[in-house]
Amino acid sequence: MNFRLPLIACAAAVLSACGTTGALRPSTISTAEASQWVARDADTIILDVRTREEFAGGHLPGAKLIPWTDRDFEDRAVKELDRGKPVLVYCARGSRSGAASKKLATLGFQVRDLEGGINAWKRGGHPITPSR
Numbered sequence: 188m189n190f191r192l193p194l195i196a197c198a199a200a201v202l203s204a205c206g207t208t209g210a211l212r213p214s215t216i217s218t219a220e221a222s223q224w225v226a227r228d229a230d231t232i233i234l235d236v237r238t239r240e241e242f243a244g245g246h247l248p249g250a251k252l253i254p255w256t257d258r259d260f261e262d263r264a265v266k267e268l269d270r271g272k273p274v275l276v277y278c279a280r281g282s283r284s285g286a287a288s289k290k291l292a293t294l295g296f297q298v299r300d301l302e303g304g305i306n307a308w309k310r311g312g313h314p315i316t317p318s319r
Contacts, residue, residue, distance in 0.1 A: 213276070213288035213298035218311040221275055221301050225249075232274045236260075236287040237305070241279060245315040247308060255283045261290060270295050277301035277308070 216224065225231050235246050236255035246252070253263045255278065268274060274296050278284040281304045288300040301308065309315060 216299040243318040
C-alpha cells in the first residue's frame with residue numbers, strides 16, 4: 188500500500204492550516220521600521236494599550252488610548268478603530284501590546300506590534316508627546 192499520497196495530503200493540510208492561523212498572528216515591528224512606516228502612511232492608527240496614568244506620562248505622537256486592562260477593550264476597539272486602516276499597537280515593553288495585538292487580529296484588524304514598546308521607542312530617540 189502506498190502511504191506517500193495520504194502523507195503528502197496530510198502535510199499539505201497542516202501547512203495550509205498553519206498559514207490560516209498565521210494570518211491571525213500580528214507581526215512585530217522594530218522602532219526604526221515603525222517610525223518610517225508611520226511617517227509614510229498617514230492612515231496608520233497608533234494605539235496605546237497602557238493605562239491612563241502611563242499615557243498621561245507621555246505617548247507616541249497621534250496615539251489613541253484604549254487600555255488593554257479595561258473590560259470593554261474589545262468593544263471599544265471595534266467601535267472606535269477602522270478595520271480598513273493598519274494599526275500600530277504598543278505598551279510599555281511589549282507584553283500587553285502582544286496580547287492586545289492578537290485579540291485585534293482575531294477581530295479583523297491589520298496589526299503590527301511595536302517591539303519593545305514605548306521604552307524601546309524612547310531608547311531609539313524617537314519623539315514622545317507629553318500629555319497636557
